[in-house]
Amino acid sequence: MQKREIFVILGRTGIGKTDRSVHLAKRYACPVVVLDRIQCHREIGIGSGRPLDAELQGTRRVYLGDRRVADGIIEAEEAANRFVEIVNDIWRGGAKSIVLEGGSISLLQELAYRNDWTDGSIVRVEYIQMKSITAYKDRVAKRVLSMLGSGKELGMLDELISLWPDNRARGVLQSVIGYREIINYCTSNCINPAELCEMACPDWRAILFDCIYQGHLAYAELQQTAMDRILDSGLTTAIK
Structure with missing residues (x-):
């Protein structure tokens, strides 16, 4: 039986996570789940950096909800719980792979110390670094x-x-x-x-x-520091 794979794409804001996520989603014919607490809000899609449909190249992108800004930013624990529900729904739908695109520091920190989202899957992390x-x-x-x-x-x-x-x-x-x-x-x-x-x-x-x-x-510097710490804790192995 083929083991499920979770690809986690990490990196500071603006580094190219979406481009890489789209590439993997096309390669493995799987959805991208966005680990971003701000992009849940359709009303601020531009300022939160939601990609345009053309950038997604036909791939499926799943947000942690569709919240109104007036309702407030979803808390990290609630976002993590919602994320686990989404992943389980995707597995039940028959998917063999999922791409996770990460950016929200607090959500990544919450997930780093939980194992209820891996469910025995092979987890591969790609940490995109600055070349220049x-x-x-x-x-x-x-x-x-x-x-x-x-x-x-x-x-x-x-x-x-x-x-x-x-x-x-x-x-x-x-x-x-x-x-x-x-x-x-x-x-x-x-x-x-x-x-x-x-x-x-x-x-x-x-x-x-x-x-x-x-x-x-x-904010990118804060992300870099937080992600370095998360990976230093031995979260997973890197994509080859």
Whole structure:
């Protein structure tokens, strides 16, 4: 009997986890389960980095839920429990392989000390590292520019404007990279996000880009440290 395989793709934000996950999902004809607590929220799909359908190349991508931002970010333990349910459902559907794409630090830490999701499967971890710090920073910069949008295409600012009237959603977004920086900038200038385009300062988009870019780089360092510790604990073996 063929043993089930779980491929875990780890790496800092913007390193290329989605590209690798899509490659494996196509190769093994299996779904990708996203270990991200923020991408559960369809309302902030742009700012949370949800890939476009074209990027998925026909592969199936499974999120940990479809939550409203106003309901808050799912807690790590609840997310882990939900993840186990999803994996079990996939196995019951007859799948022989699953790709896990990981990024949320707290969720990865929760799963690192649980074995109820492996279920005797072969677990292989691929930890994507930077080949060049310059190339990595360029990749993150392009990602942030895409998230912000050009003004002609929808971006995370449009998502924030849509959610701004909801005080609960606004409070949640204050803790999410990107939205947090936009909110802080608006607060310091005593405006709401919809008024940004009317500001006398023509450089507001460049200022926001730099703040969000630096926020992503700082989080990437936290991810790297956390993942190093998780793997040092002997979680699994690397993909050959």
